[in-house]
Amino acid sequence: MTPDHVFTALASPARRELLRLLRDEGAQPAGRLAERFDMSRPSVSEHLRVLRDAGLVSETRKGRERHYRLEAAPLMEIRDWLGPYERFWRERLATLTAVLDEMEDDDAR
Amino acid sequence: MTPDHVFTALASPARRELLRLLRDEGAQPAGRLAERFDMSRPSVSEHLRVLRDAGLVSETRKGRERHYRLEAAPLMEIRDWLGPYERFWRERLATLTAVLDEMEDDDAR
DNA sequence: TTGATATGTAGGAAAAATCCTACATATAGT
DNA sequence: ACTATATGTAGGATTTTTCCTACATATCAA
Numbered sequence: 205m206t207p208d209h210v211f212t213a214l215a216s217p218a219r220r221e222l223l224r225l226l227r228d229e230g231a232q233p234a235g236r237l238a239e240r241f242d243m244s245r246p247s248v249s250e251h252l253r254v255l256r257d258a259g260l261v262s263e264t265r266k267g268r269e270r271h272y273r274l275e276a277a278p279l280m281e282i283r284d285w286l287g288p289y290e291r292f293w294r295e296r297l298a299t300l301t302a303v304l305d306e307m308e309d310d311d312a313r
Numbered sequence: 314m315t316p317d318h319v320f321t322a323l324a325s326p327a328r329r330e331l332l333r334l335l336r337d338e339g340a341q342p343a344g345r346l347a348e349r350f351d352m353s354r355p356s357v358s359e360h361l362r363v364l365r366d367a368g369l370v371s372e373t374r375k376g377r378e379r380h381y382r383l384e385a386a387p388l389m390e391i392r393d394w395l396g397p398y399e400r401f402w403r404e405r406l407a408t409l410t411a412v413l414d415e416m417e418d419d420d421a422r
Numbered sequence: 423t424t425g426a427t428a429t430g431t432a433g434g435a436a437a438a439a440t441c442c443t444a445c446a447t448a449t450a451g452t
Numbered sequence: 453a454c455t456a457t458a459t460g461t462a463g464g465a466t467t468t469t470t471c472c473t474a475c476a477t478a479t480c481a482a
Contacts, residue, residue: 208326215324216470217317220394227398235428247471249430268428268479276401283395285329289336292385325440344458356441358460363439377449377458424482431476439468446461452454 210278213258218243219251223260226274233269319387322367327352328360332369335383342378 213219218241225237238248252272255261259278264271322328327350334346347357361381364370368387373380 211320211324211329215320218470220320223398227401233428234430238429243470244472245428246430246473250471253430270429274398274401276398279395279398280402282391286388286392286395289332289383289385289388292336292383293389327440342458343460347459352440353442354458355443355460359441362460374449379459425480426482427478427480429477429479432474433472435470435472437468437470440466442463442465444462447459448457449459450455450457452456 209258210260210281213254213260214282216251216254218248219255219260222248222251222255222272223274226261226272227276231264231271231273233266233271235269237272318367319369319390322363322369323391325360325363327357328364331357331360331364331381332383335370335381336385340373340380340382342375342380344378346381 221241222237225240226232234249234252235245237252238245241248252261252263255272256263260275261272262275264273330350331346334349335341343358343361344354346361347354350357361370361372364381365372369384370381371384373382
């Protein structure tokens with residue numbers, strides 16, 4: 205029930221950058237993605253595997269290339285997970301607003 | 314600018330459970346939190362430290378106890394991070410809807 | 423078929439995370 | 453002052469993650 209693998213996959217900056225690239229530039233072959241990193245191609249390949257295991261990317265073979273595509277569905281789980289916490293930062297925001305109001309009162313005084 | 318520490322902190326099931334407890338039951342002393350885990354108290358203490366470093370909990374000393382409180386603000390960063398991906402699962406949902414519509418058409422036929 | 427290209431996998435070194443058992447520290451109560 | 457309680461920190465064993473260099477596999481092009 206807990207989106208374990210998704211959170212783990214997102215914990216790596218390299219993997220988040222991969223997701224961003226696929227989001228902003230569309231599906232791409234593994235090699236083209238790897239070029240953008242200061243890391244060996246096999247390491248990027250491994251990161252792609254982790255993302256695939258988490259369901260965050262899908263792989264389709266195009267000739268000798270493998271195109272990776274962003275699969276955003278698992279991110280909905282993260283969003284759902286965040287849901288019950290929203291109340292808390294709303295409260296925080298309310299507190300902040302109250303403080304700011306008080307400061308304005310001080311200014312006016 | 315990237316919420317690195319926050320994602321890392323959320324990668325652990327134990328730490329997510331700590332956040333949930335603080336969310337559902339309010340601020341609590343470290344020991345009371347530790348009782349809920351199959352893990353040694355010092356290990357829970359360490360997890361609380363990671364959460365504190367990520368800004369996800371705050372600590373206030375009450376006598377010889379230390380009360381931990383949920384600080385949900387960093388979770389806003391996660392929510393913001395998700396923003397640009399929303400478009401994608403909307404598309405996914407649209408595709409799913411289209412498929413379901415087609416299935417309905419098949420039924421009617 | 424032969425050689426070049428695109429990519430995954432194996433194996434292992436190094437770094438980081440996890441979790442434990444002492445131990446240190448600080449406060450409360452007697 | 454003395455003892456018990458609440459909790460953090462140190463040090464270390466174990467596991468996991470990360471990243472590398474070969475190497476294997478598959479496809480394309482001539």
